[in-house]
Amino acid sequence: MAAPKLVDGPEGQQKVVLKSSSGGSAEVFLHGAHVTSWKSNKGEELFFLSKKAIYAPPKAIRGGIPLCFPQFGPLGKLQQHGFARNSEFEVSRGSEDSVTMSLRPTTDLHRTYPHEFHLLVTVKVGSDSLTQTLEVKNESSEAMPLGTAFHTYFLVSDVDNVYVDVGSDGPTYLDNTKGRAETQLSGSKVKFQQEFDAIFQGAPDSLKLVDEKTGRTITVKKEGLPDAVVWNPWGDKQFADMAEGEYRTFVCVEPALAASGPIQVQPGETWSCTQVLSVS
Numbered sequence: 055m056a057a058p059k060l061v062d063g064p065e066g067q068q069k070v071v072l073k074s075s076s077g078g079s080a081e082v083f084l085h086g087a088h089v090t091s092w093k094s095n096k097g098e099e100l101f102f103l104s105k106k107a108i109y110a111p112p113k114a115i116r117g118g119i120p121l122c123f124p125q126f127g128p129l130g131k132l133q134q135h136g137f138a139r140n141s142e143f144e145v146s147r148g149s150e151d152s153v154t155m156s157l158r159p160t161t162d163l164h165r166t167y168p169h170e171f172h173l174l175v176t177v178k179v180g181s182d183s184l185t186q187t188l189e190v191k192n193e194s195s196e197a198m199p200l201g202t203a204f205h206t207y208f209l210v211s212d213v214d215n216v217y218v219d220v221g222s223d224g225p226t227y228l229d230n231t232k233g234r235a236e237t238q239l240s241g242s243k244v245k246f247q248q249e250f251d252a253i254f255q256g257a258p259d260s261l262k263l264v265d266e267k268t269g270r271t272i273t274v275k276k277e278g279l280p281d282a283v284v285w286n287p288w289g290d291k292q293f294a295d296m297a298e299g300e301y302r303t304f305v306c307v308e309p310a311l312a313a314s315g316p317i318q319v320q321p322g323e324t325w326s327c328t329q330v331l332s333v334s
């Protein structure tokens with residue numbers, strides 16, 4: 055397979071542009087193996103990307119799919135959402151429609167996460183679909199703690215017009231706005247009228263984001279990930295990398311190993327998970 059071509063993005067960062075034979079496309083930065091764009095067969099952008107996004111540490115690029123690894127949120131000793139989203143990956147292999155990026159620990163990472171590992175992240179754009187797989191091998195002789203999430207920011211017409219169907223009736227969730235207090239959802243739909251930041255532990259493997267204005271439905275399927283996080287901050291002034299009013303134009307639906315983690319990946323073991331996004 056031909057190696058994917060790297061093109062220049064903002065702030066000296068390089069990205070790979072993927073194209074599917076059916077007209078869809080995606081862009082993936084080496085910085086964080088971060089997907090910043092996914093377009094449907096018709097060429098419509100499906101991901102939010104902030105006008106004020108910063109393409110350098112200490113935060114991830116605001117939008118697309120930041121990869122939380124090897125920690126979800128503050129659930130561990132590392133920086134919020136782990137270090138992968140602020141690390142430089144290398145291209146390991148790829149083709150027209152898919153790329154695999156690789157990360158190994160640096161001396162700097164060892165200071166806070168003293169484990170030998172090899173992380174591979176594969177992104178493939180298909181016909182109105184995007185598949186992302188994470189595989190990590192523990193190459194050290196001790197167990198390695200792991201939490202993770204595909205922190206996807208979906209572009210919506212307006213947050214008032216959308217709901218997330220979490221796939222079960224009246225599930226409980228951990229409310230991150232209330233110190234992870236257990237709360238029950240009324241029905242199966244999350245609607246947004248204020249800040250919503252919830253971990254659905256043991257969530258069904260298929261969730262839907264429905265935009266009633268555009269008629270667009272995004273289906274999020276997860277494999278190997280027990281939890282799902284749904285987030286809208288209901289404000290943007292608290293974020294240096296979000297422009298005014300932008301919070302109304304996205305909702306995050308995040309397949310995750312969050313409250314069900316961290317798990318321990320055993321020496322020599324390879325652990326993997328996948329999300330498959332499709333649009334109709």
Ligand SMILES: O=P(O)(O)OC[C@H]1O[C@@H](O)[C@H](O)[C@@H](O)[C@@H]1O
Nearest residue numbers: 127134135205230251252283285
């Ligand atoms: O600003 P960050 O570090 O990218 O995090 C964004 C959000 O990520 C979500 O996954 C968390 O549930 C939120 O609590 C958090 O605010």
